[in-house]
Amino acid sequence: MVVQSTTNYDYTGATAGLMDLLRYLNNYPALGTGIERLANQGHNLLGSELPIEFLKYQVGYQINLIGSYPTDTDVVPSAIFVAAFAVLLFVHLGIFIINCSRHHFFWVSIGWVFYCILRCIGFGLRIPFGKDVTRVPTGIASEVLLILPSIVLVSLNLILAQRIFTWRHPVGGSRKLFWGFMITLYIFVLAIIGMTIACAAIPYIYFLSEGVYSSYKKVVQASAVLILAYSLTAISLIGLAYFFKPTRKDENLYTYQPWWIESFSPFYFVKKGAVYEAEETFMKRNHNHRHAIRVIAATHHHYNMVEGLTNQRGDLSHNWSLGLIAITTLFIFVGSLCRLIVCFQDRYTREQSRLCDPVAMYILWGLLEVIINVLYIVGRVDLRFYRPDILPAKVRAIITAQQSIEQSDASSEFDQYSSEEEISDTESSEGFDLTPNVQKEGFVKNAKELESDDDEEFRF
Structure with missing residues (x-):
């Protein structure tokens, strides 16, 4: 059954009387409510195909919508x-x-x-x-x-x-x-x-x-x-x-950008397997690089970006x-x-x-x-707003030494002791000992025995 709806909502007095009768039978609800039940009652009263007058009245008293009710x-x-x-x-x-x-x-x-x-x-x-x-x-x-x-x-x-x-x-x-x-x-x-x-x-x-x-x-x-x-x-x-x-913290923080994206062109797609190649480079990186914040790609930035195998890309x-x-x-x-x-x-x-x-x-x-x-x-928002995937667990689990610009305590103590000339020449065939004037602390605290009497350098 096809019922033609209309944008002409004029109705006759007889139609209004029938609609009022249906409202009184349903405890006189507000106009525009219960249209599904009214449609069922209308089918029971008037048959499978409802008169156009019925539709004019009911649709005309529905709440207005953007786009209205379709015809x-x-x-x-x-x-x-x-x-x-x-x-x-x-x-x-x-x-x-x-x-x-x-x-x-x-x-x-x-x-x-x-x-x-x-x-x-x-x-x-x-x-x-x-x-x-x-x-x-x-x-x-x-x-x-x-x-x-x-x-x-x-x-x-x-x-x-x-x-x-x-x-x-x-x-x-x-x-x-x-x-x-x-x-x-x-x-x-x-x-x-x-x-x-x-x-x-x-x-x-x-x-x-x-x-x-x-x-x-x-x-x-x-x-x-x-x-x-x-x-x-x-x-x-x-x-x-x-x-x-x-902030300064933002500028000093390491960020992990997808450096393998070379263009935002409509027909550009990333090199196959480039993501995995990038993840493999983190096996040799510092520990803090593997926990860098993952962000979208851009060539103009003011942060410490984790560099990749190459940075040859266009102006992103x-x-x-x-x-x-x-x-x-x-x-x-x-x-x-x-x-x-x-x-x-x-x-x-x-x-x-x-x-x-x-x-x-x-x-x-x-x-x-x-x-x-x-x-x-x-x-190409799929390239512009792409954020690298989180690194695999096997890569994130690796713990390596951190880079530092400070000189380590071990190195300074080694320089201190190597410059001193106060080590006794009374070495036995079984090894060596430190003179009483030198404290057994620091880098040479647990020095091992020399392998032979002819050795003139310490082995640690």
Whole structure:
């Protein structure tokens, strides 16, 4: 059955009377709530195919949404964006597979693959929902899966910004306090997502009173504010990274950068096995080198970088990296801002503003996010924001001497005793002894016996 929905929400008096009857039978709930149950009751009363007048009334009194409720005219644009995000999905997945074949593991790419899957499903569910608006569960799933991907995109952007912060402030960016704050933020966002899904879906499923319905709408408005603020976290973290200058501890700390990345070109891939070659060099390094802070690659830095086998690479500047995060954050922020405005308008669909037109949604959540993904792919974020993997346990377990600019005590004592001429010439065939004027301490405290009488040097 295909039920044509409409954007003309005018209805007759008879339709209003029938809808009021259904409301009285259900304890007179707030308009716009319990649409799933009303659809089931309508099917029981009027058959499998509901009259268009019924749909005009019910859809017209639903809460306004960005993109509104789809009609049969939404099938083609939704299918176009399903295809677009499917192509982006395979490109992200292809880059990840090629990188893995070269032992270059950039796990954030899996996040973009997951994001594209959500976008494909969200726009894909809009197609059957546009053909039959009585498919309420399909509509709820479509709405949720159109809101959720933008939050996922913000989280992935925040991970990239966190790596820039750690590159500029390796001491602060590697502290447990900083990591604890970031993990707490991600958990808090998960709670916001759960709250948004529940408060957006329940009014469609259950009948609610006016007071309860108003409370649910206020919670959705609050979550929209928090999501808007969350969309700015990535650019805020970068701002903090450059507002506060690196400290002396940052400049003196050893950092481990992926020196084998030679370019950020769209068609460049790292040399196969370069990661393993780099890890093998740490077998001969100082102990503190093996525990250097892992950061992203850059040729312009002011830290003690752990040098590799070669440092012949191009000008790996992060100006483009900062621009990528700034542009993508701006696009996501605009979409979140428009959704926030729609939430606070708090209107019925029949009274919705131009921001609720499907065209606006296709631009904000479709076109702009396609551009974001193209920027990610062409800008090669998998190279720009790659942080070396942690060294293998066998390498980290090796303990070697530390380099020091100070002269050791043993060396100084050796020089002291070798310069003295107070050792007795009364050596026996069994070895030697020290004169009473020389204390048996320090470097020659446990001196071994000489092998023969002819030896004139000490052997230690």
